[in-house]
Amino acid sequence: MSHTVLAINPGSTSTKVAVYDGEELRFEEEMRHSYEELKQFESILSQLEFRKSKILDRLNARDFDLNELDAVVGRGGLLRPLKGGTYEVSDQMVKDLQIGISGQHASNLGGLIAKELSDPLGKKAYIVDPVVVDELIPVSRISGHKDYERISIFHALNHKATARKVARELSTTYEESRFVIAHLGGGISVAAHMNGEAIDVNNALGGEGPFSPERSGTLPLSTFLESCFQEGMTKEKLKKQLIGEGGMVSYFGTNNMLEIEKRIEAQDEEAELIFKAMAYQVAKEIAAVSVHFKGDLDAIILTGGLAKSTRFTQQVSELVSWISKVIISPGEDELLALNEGTQRVLAKKEKAKAY
Structure with missing residues (x-):
């Protein structure tokens, strides 16, 4: 069975979205955000409605009906350290993204926008393998001084x-x-x-x-x-x-x-x-x-x-x-990677993890 997924990747000066039917890309859009557009916002979080409206405008221009969606997935932001995998966006995750528990970055908006778009549809929102994935073994954490522990932040x-x-x-x-x-x-x-x-x-x-x-x-x-x-x-x-x-x-x-x-x-x-x-x-x-x-x-x-x-x-x-x-x-196709993680969960090849 083919599942329809909306993938959202907010970057510092752009927001990319794509709709997939299973592994097949239906369409992809990129919205560039100028310095003049973004300087009006006091924080990353305050950009949420602006970016969400841009996404909806593009989807409407494509005559895309959100009711076709089986799930929405956003780029994972700076959350608490966690194991790799696909995570359902929970209330606790929303809180941590809103306050920037591990820092502020545009990717924090990914899970938040996904949640706001999926909730009215009665569907689930996900993130996949955020930069804070931490699977270090104990010996890899040692830095050389007891007051400083090595941490895992990577692509x-x-x-x-x-x-x-x-x-x-x-x-x-x-x-x-x-x-x-x-x-x-x-x-x-x-x-x-x-x-x-x-x-x-x-x-x-x-x-x-x-x-x-x-x-x-x-x-x-x-x-x-x-x-x-x-x-x-x-x-x-x-x-x-x-x-x-x-x-x-x-x-x-x-x-x-x-x-x-x-x-x-x-x-x-x-x-x-x-x-x-x-x-x-x-x-x-x-x-x-x-x-x-x-x-x-x-x-x-x-x-x-x-x-x-x-x-x-x-x-x-x-x-x-x-x-x-x-x-x-x-290369790096982040939208495709987000879709693949979500498709594995929807196809029950993998279980969504709890944050």
């Missing part, structure tokens, strides 16, 4: 969707597989996936792991500590150094990797060196988490938008192919 939705896709291609299941997966995008996260769980991963929002187009990754801590006490330095400035103004942005003023590659083609030696260093740091992180598998690894998977760069994936692959075979699965 869980794409990690797990890609893992399931590659597992099918290898004629097995995610739950039976042993992968190291590197999501290569504006942020970079590298995880050890063992038998259906991400048992170790760098905190992609917390100053860990490889640097990326706009994030600094792991910095020399003693040097960073000194900069914290420089005159005029603020917590906000330090945060921007880590996220938004780190990585390639700090070196070249851009997070556009196509521009960096054009510089390399024009014989820019500095661009070539920094590009190579980013690939090296990704490879080093892959090698680090590979120790969990003791040589018994099914594949290393490179995914995300930057995995479309042949130059970058070749450089990473050359450094890690001795560990295991490397599979390139470029």
